Amino acid sequence: MSWHAWFTLVVVAAAVYVLARDLLAPAVTVVGSMIVLLVAGVISPTDALAGFSSPAPITVAALYVLARAVEKTGGLQPLVNTTLGGGTGVRWSLTRLLAPTALASGFLNNTPIVAMLAPQVTEWAERRSISPSRYLMPLSFAAILGGVITVIGTSTNLVVSGLMEQHGLREMGMFEISRIGVPCAVAGLAIVILLAPLVLPERRQPRRALEGEGAREFVVSMRVVEDGPLDGRAVEEGGLRHLQGVFLVEIERASDVIAPVAPATVLRGGDVLTFVGKADLVLDLQSQRGLTSAEAKHVARFDTHRHTFYEVVVGAASPLVGKTLRQVEFRSRYQAAVIAVHRAGQRVRGKLGEVRLKVGDTLLLLTDPGFGARWRDSHDFLLAARVGGTPPAVARKAWLVGLIGACVVLLAGTGVLPILQASLVAGVLLVVFGVLTAGEARGAVDLDVILVIAASFALGAAVDRSGLAETLAGGIVQGFEPLGRRGILLGVVLATVLLTELITNNAAAVLVFPIGIAAAERTGLDPRGVALAIAVAASASFLTPIGYQTNTMVYGPGGYRFGDYARLGAPLTLIVMLVTVMVAPI
Secondary structure, X not given: OOHHHHHHHHHHHHHHHHHHHXXXXXXXXXXXXXXXXXXXXXXXXXXXXXXXXXXXXXXXXXXXXXXXXXXXHOOOHHHHHHHOOOOOOHHHHHHHHHHHHHXXXXXXXXXXXXXXXXXXXXXXXHHOOOOHHHOHHHHXXXXXXXXXXXXXXXXXXXXXXXXXXXOOOXXXXXXXXXXXXXXXXXXXXXXXXXXXXXXXXXXXXXXXXXXXXXXXXXXXXXXEOOOOOOOOOEOOXXXXXXXXXXXXXXXXXXXXXXXXXXXXXXXXXXXXXXXXXXXXXXXXXXXXXXXXXXXXXXXXXXXXXXXXXEEEEOOOOOOOOOOEOOOOOHHHHHOEEEXXXXXOOEEOOOOHXXXXXXXXXXXXXXXXXXXXXXXXXXXXOOEEEEOOOOOOOOOOOHHHXXXXXXXXXXXXXXXXXXXXXXXXXXXXXXXXXXXXXXXXXXXXXXXXXXXXXXXXXXXXXXXXXXXXXXXXXXXXXXXXHHHOHHHHHHHHHHHHHHHHHHOOHHHHHHHHHXXXXXXXXXXXXXXXXXXXXXXXXXXXXXXOOOOXXXXXXXXXXXXXXXXXXXXXXXXXXXXXXXXXXXXXXX
16 A cells, blocks of 8 residues: 555544544544645645535535424424324334334434434333333434435435545435335334344433432432521532532522522521432531531422423533533533433442543433523533423424425425525525524534534545555455455445444445445446445444434433443344345445
């Protein structure tokens, strides 16, 4: 290989390592790799910026706006009402839930679908005394499977479509990928419905730690002694900000309740202070001068019209990753107090303010009812669901959003308008007709995802231009050629699946695409069929909770452990790979 190829291999390997270990945000990693390759002369400025002029990231951005409009107007509420009815068994309930979810995911971004359905599935399961872990992971998998039904089902399909155009192939048609995607979705859903009741264990939810017998473990109530050393002093001045194992979340003063509690809040004699944490770490309170014991209260009393509980999930793009609650000044920044942190199905022990947050952590918050509206469009939380919240009502303009979405599918599917133009027009109409404000439309776009998509094109160009793709394609052909033409395709699909579990699915598709095309040119495979197979395989992320963001969204709320995903994800991945290899047109 040339030095360009070796250099590209080192840069790509370093990027994969950083992404797999979550050492840096995906956007920073991919853009940084692009810059390194550009400065080294491996790619030209045109190659480096090609992704920013590609239709793919702009189309994805426009479809984010459409998905936000559906979410805001409650356009998916009929789906919720249909799927979450009465059930006579787990498999029948899964069928009712997963089939419509997969169908909806074929035309909408799957992230808002899971964000809307997950909390309501949880409440539905709890009302029937069923562990939500039986349903949340299958919900995520169904949304992923549905994403490969059409070209707009997931951003990865649009990325591959853009790469096809760059390599001289016609862009992907609206339903072209359906030839592979529909059989994969059907077979995949069948496996999930069959195996989920057998292989998924019942897990305890994070919020259950605040209910039932374990409630009092989290709650300690103390009264401020009148004319004592704390009377008239601020919370921070009185040393109540950095206690061992517990922290202050509420002050009850006469008929008023102050929650969350700011560091500058002045204490008064007779105030009842409610602390949360571990009951075996209350030594700080017992030795605190100016406080006396008060009758313990049940946590459920907090859930009033003034403040309530939220469950939030930390995603890969969150600024909270790698930091402690104290470092980010969580309470003042978010106007919320963290009641508990759950990780891999277990409550994190110790002093919460000193816990370094990781991707997939679920935080149980005490905050005001407006928390969800404030942070819905931010990337700080992958999921923000009100505990015990009521489902949103369907807005009057839901029909308009549905009509606009249907027109996008119809125009793009019949070829009257390309997907880019149709989605852009849809985004503009949603703002013009007042469904979304300009700010809401702007906030709906995940800029980190757009940056990753655009910059990933440069990495793919480097793999192609440097000759690395040709070398790696030769290795795949040599290793899998004894298995025949479909065996070579299996090698490409396998490489894509393994890579997508380590890094983002878009980056995996971009890196494998030139290798797959080079393998097709060597062996006479249809490059379009290989490209479609790569798009499907790049979305087949079922083995870990961090491979795809919907998996991360349900990781904490479902109380799952890391290994739970492989229980169901391994056979599902195998089925998707086999179906893809068997039905892809080559």
